[in-house]
Structures are given as C-alpha cells and as structure tokens.
Amino acid sequence: MAEAKHDAGAFDIRNIIGLLLTIYGVILTLMGLFADPETEKTGGTNANLYAGIALLVVGLGFIAWARLRPIKVPEHVEPVADDPTRPAPKKRPRSGH
Template identity: 40%
Template sequence: MSEQSGAGPANRSRRLFDLRFLISGLFLVYGVIEVVTGLLDSHAELAKADGIRINLWLGLAMLVLGLSFLLWARLRPLRPADHGEGGTDNA
C-alpha cells in the first residue's frame, strides 16, 4: 500500500513539469483574447483585412490547438523512463 501512496506525488510532479499543459494553457488564454478581439473589431479593422475577421479565425484556431494539446496530455500522460539493463549505447 505504501507504493500506491508514493506514486501519487511522483505522478503529480511529472504532470507539473509536462510542457504540454503549459503550451495548451498559453494557446487557450491567447485564443480567448483573440476571439474577443475578433468579435469586437471595428469596421475600419475589417476593411483593412478585406472583410475577414482574421482575429476571430486565428483565435478559434488557437483554441483548437490548445484543446488538442490538452487532450494529448490527458490521453498520453508521461511515463517514467525505463532505465533497465543497457541503458546507454556507447559502442
């Protein structure tokens, strides 16, 4: 039973240093900012972009990318490295 109680903090520390969570968080925050900016674009900004709400589309793409990183991190969590026999190949 002591093995299971020790696995919890080690697993949490691995997830804490998983860069996929950091990357997904940044994309989600910036995606929300871009979506809000895209929804509030003025007519002058739309005219510069030839009528395309580029901030809105970019924000939606960033949200999709952030969610995909988060999904990837949840579905494929980090596993401890296997340091079995012959860990290095120095031939």
C-alpha cells in the same frame, strides 16, 4: 518488481504550451467578437476571430493530448557514470587566486 512511475502533470510541456495557446485564443476570440473587426485591413475577414478560434482548437488539443497520453516519469533514476554519447562538462579556467 516494477519500477514506480508517476505522471509528469503540470510540468508536461504540452500542458504549458496548451495553456498559453488557449489563453491567447480566448483573448483573440473575444477581440474578434467584441472589438472593431477592421475588415478593410484583412480583405473582408475577421482575422482576430479566426485566429482566436484556431488557437483555441490547437491549445485545447495539446491539453487533451497531455491528459489522454500522459508522460510517465520514473521515481528514481540512476546517475549516469560513463556515457560516451554525453559531452563532458566544460572546465572553467582557473583564476589566478
């Protein structure tokens, strides 16, 4: 019997990173188009516009990557009884109570 799996969906870190980069990209692109470009500070280029476009491309790339190759999460994962590669939990010092 095949193990049931579902997509990570909104909890996929690529969606979160892509959304944040896209939001910042939209803000910077709008600032580059409609605000004072202040080109004397950047050597004649509109830094907000170019950075905003780059962030839009990268952010939308992350979102496309998550949609095209979703991470499959198993429905049920057995707890690990003894795994020598996992460090043991730290013991808390007992209080004097």
